[in-house]
Amino acid sequence: MNDLECEPIIMHPNFMDAFRADPFDAYRFRAHRGPMGGDHPRGRHGHPGRGPGDRRMFGRGGRGDLARFFAHGDLRLVILHLIAEKPRHGYEIIKAIEERVGGAYSPSPGTVYPTLTLLEELGHVTVTPGEGTKRLHTITPEGQAVLDGNRPTLEAILARMAEAEAALGEGPPPSLVRAKEGLKLALQMRLARGPLSAEQTAAITAALEAATAAVEQA
Incomplete structure (x- = not known):
C-alpha cells in the first residue's frame, strides 16, 4: 500500500466490548505480522483482524509498534491531557499527538474516536457541536x-514523547507529515461516505495529480 492508498476503518468485532470492560487497556488486540506483511491484531481467541490503532511510524524509524510510545492506558491519559489544555475535536487530537512525537507516529481515527466515545461515557469529557460535523470535547x-x-504517569509519558520528538529531529517536519496524513484521511473519509460520481472522481484525481506535480517541482 502506498502513501495515497486508503485503508477502511474496520473495528475488530470484539474491540468495543473489550474496550468498555477494561478502559485502561485500549490495546488488548496486539499486532502480529500478517501473511501480506501488514500489522493485524489477535483477539481473545487468536483470530486475526484489523487493529484499533494505526501502527505506522514515520521518520528514521520506519514502521514500528504502537507500544513503543503508548503502553497500557497511556493514550487515554494523553488525550485527556490534550483536551485539558483546550477543547479539541478528534482530528486536532490526532494532529497534536503526531506533532508531539516529531511526526514519528500518527494515531488512526480507529484508535482516537473510540477513546473519545469512552471518555464521554465515563463522564470525563463533554461534547458540544462544533464547526460542520466536528464535535468539540x-x-x-x-x-x-x-x-x-x-x-506522575502522565509526566513520564510526555517525557517519552518529547524524547521521541528530539530523536527524530532529522526526520520529516511534523507539518509535512501532518499534511500527508491529512490528505490520506480526507480521501478515506470521502470514500467512506459513498460512491463517487464521474465528475467527483475526475476532480479528486486532478487535485491529487496537481499535488504530486507540485511536490516533484519543489
Missing part, C-alpha cells in the same frame, strides 16, 4: 481528577 471535573491522580 471539553474536560470535566471528573476527567481532571483522573489526570491529577495520574500525574
